[in-house]
Amino acid sequence: MADPALERPTYDDVADALVRISGIAHRTPVMHSRLIDEIAGFRVLFKCENLQRGGAFKFRGAYNAVSRLGEDRRDRGVVAFSSGNHAGAVALSSQMLGVSATIVMPADAPAAKLAATAGYGATIVTYDRYTQDREAIAGELMRSQGRTLIPPFNHPHVIAGQGTCAIEFIEDAPELDAVFTPLGGGGLLSGTLLAMGALSSHSRVYGVEPAAGDDGLQSLRAGHIVSISPPVTIADGAQTTELGSLTYPIIAERVTDILTATDHELVEALTLLATRMKLVVEPTAALGLVGALGMRDELAGATVGVIISGGNLDFPPDFSTGPHPS
Numbered sequence: 505m506a507d508p509a510l511e512r513p514t515y516d517d518v519a520d521a522l523v524r525i526s527g528i529a530h531r532t533p534v535m536h537s538r539l540i541d542e543i544a545g546f547r548v549l550f551k552c553e554n555l556q557r558g559g560a561f562k563f564r565g566a567y568n569a570v571s572r573l574g575e576d577r578r579d580r581g582v583v584a585f586s587s588g589n590h591a592g593a594v595a596l597s598s599q600m601l602g603v604s605a606t607i608v609m610p611a612d613a614p615a616a617k618l619a620a621t622a623g624y625g626a627t628i629v630t631y632d633r634y635t636q637d638r639e640a641i642a643g644e645l646m647r648s649q650g651r652t653l654i655p656p657f658n659h660p661h662v663i664a665g666q667g668t669c670a671i672e673f674i675e676d677a678p679e680l681d682a683v684f685t686p687l688g689g690g691g692l693l694s695g696t697l698l699a700m701g702a703l704s705s706h707s708r709v710y711g712v713e714p715a716a717g718d719d720g721l722q723s724l725r726a727g728h729i730v731s732i733s734p735p736v737t738i739a740d741g742a743q744t745t746e747l748g749s750l751t752y753p754i755i756a757e758r759v760t761d762i763l764t765a766t767d768h769e770l771v772e773a774l775t776l777l778a779t780r781m782k783l784v785v786e787p788t789a790a791l792g793l794v795g796a797l798g799m800r801d802e803l804a805g806a807t808v809g810v811i812i813s814g815g816n817l818d819f820p821p822d823f824s825t826g827p828h829p830s
Contacts, residue, residue: 512750513660515702518667518695521568525668528600529564530556532669534676537781545800547807548793549680551673554785554815558592558620560741561669561692561813562656566593568665569654570601578603583651585609585638587740588617589814590656595624606651608641614740614786614818633734633743657691658748667695673809674703681806684792686813687711687720687762688742690751696811697758708760712795714739715764719746720755724762738767741788741814765794773797777812789813 535550553561570582581604584594591607598605605626609618610633622628629645631638646653655662669692674680683700685693693711700709713720717735723746731746747755755762765773773790777783792810796803 510750511660512753513664513667513695513698515667515698517660517664518671518698521564521661521664522668522671524571525564525567525665528567529668531672532556534673535781535783539780540776543776544797544803544808546803546805548796549677549807549809550781550783551669551809551811552783553669554783554789554812556814558589558596559814559816560589560593561666561811562589562593563596564668565659565662565665565691565695566590566654567597567600568668569659569661570594570597570603572661573603573652577652580650580652581605582654583608583642583645583649584654584656585642586656587633587743588613588621589741589816591626591628592617592620592624592816594654595621595626598626599624606645606649608638608645610638614816616816616818620816655748657689657744658750660750663691663695663698663750663754665695666692667699669811670696670699671703673811674699677807677809678704679807680704680707680809682708682710682760682796682803683809683811684710684712684795685811686739686742686788686791687713688744688788690720690747690755692811692813693759694751694754697754701758709758710760710795711755711762712765712791713762714742714770714791715766717742717744718762718764719744721762721764723747723752724756724759727756737787738770739765739788739791741786742791763795763798765791765798769794783812784815784817785812786814786817789815
């Protein structure tokens with residue numbers, strides 16, 4: 505029998521995941537800003553996964569994957585590696601399901617994400633993202649402790665769970681002409697492509713990644729997975745080095761295009777979302793908006809969906825320490 509972890513997911517898997525997480529994951533709101541419409545020259549609708557459990561869309565895929573484990577695997581626990589949001593999502597899902605979780609996280613992950621993961625009861629193992637191999641560390645934990653790996657994106661149950669976000673988006677906004685998602689390892693984008701292909705095949709779908717980490721764009725152009733060094737960018741959730749063996753073919757076959765965003769553009773988008781929509785959004789989550797705003801001419805008059813992937817942001821020290829004495 506084929507290893508289910510290697511089987512390419514389908515839309516049916518996404519639909520099944522939606523049933524599984526219904527009433528557990530939040531059905532996040534779709535929000536709109538008249539001012540951003542005026543800036544863009546088209547209507548922009550935001551699917552606000554920054555308001556999801558755990559503060560990011562990653563909860564969808566993590567809960568779908570952990571909840572499918574048999575009793576024997578639950579008893580042995582799970583292991584995951586992540587720059588932050590998947591870590592918290594697996595930790596929270598495991599806590600809810602009574603499963604022990606060990607998470608491999610970069611030492612320079614945002615403090616908010618490290619604290620959230622620890623707060624959900626997970627054991628954290630840190631590593632240097634520029635000199636150490638997180639997959640090797642997780643692999644050793646699997647062998648020594650018998651844990652089941654819940655990958656951040658390259659797993660059919662994770663991809664299917666992430667695709668549930670797009671099903672909800674289409675149900676709430678069936679008029680979407682295009683959808684923009686952040687792109688790191690490709691779990692959200694590939695899941696979105698499966699859902700959109702089944703429910704709104706006329707809609708264009710774009711992935712947006714950091715300009716410093718454009719492995720997705722390089723892969724699309726080359727016709728195969730291209731691996732890069734860990735990118736240096738404020739979009740910590742997209743500091744991946746390559747697409748997955750499951751996410752890449754879905755993206756290559758179905759995506760309209762892959763775009764890039766500079767850190768400067770991300771800061772501008774974060775500021776716009778904070779000041780005009782009062783949304784707390786992490787840098788990675790602003791990738792989709794940057795991509796959409798960069799296509800003003802092509803999208804003039806359209807209705808465009810942007811998935812805000814998360815809101816786990818580290819605040820400046822002044823926010824946590826309070827006012828300083830004069």
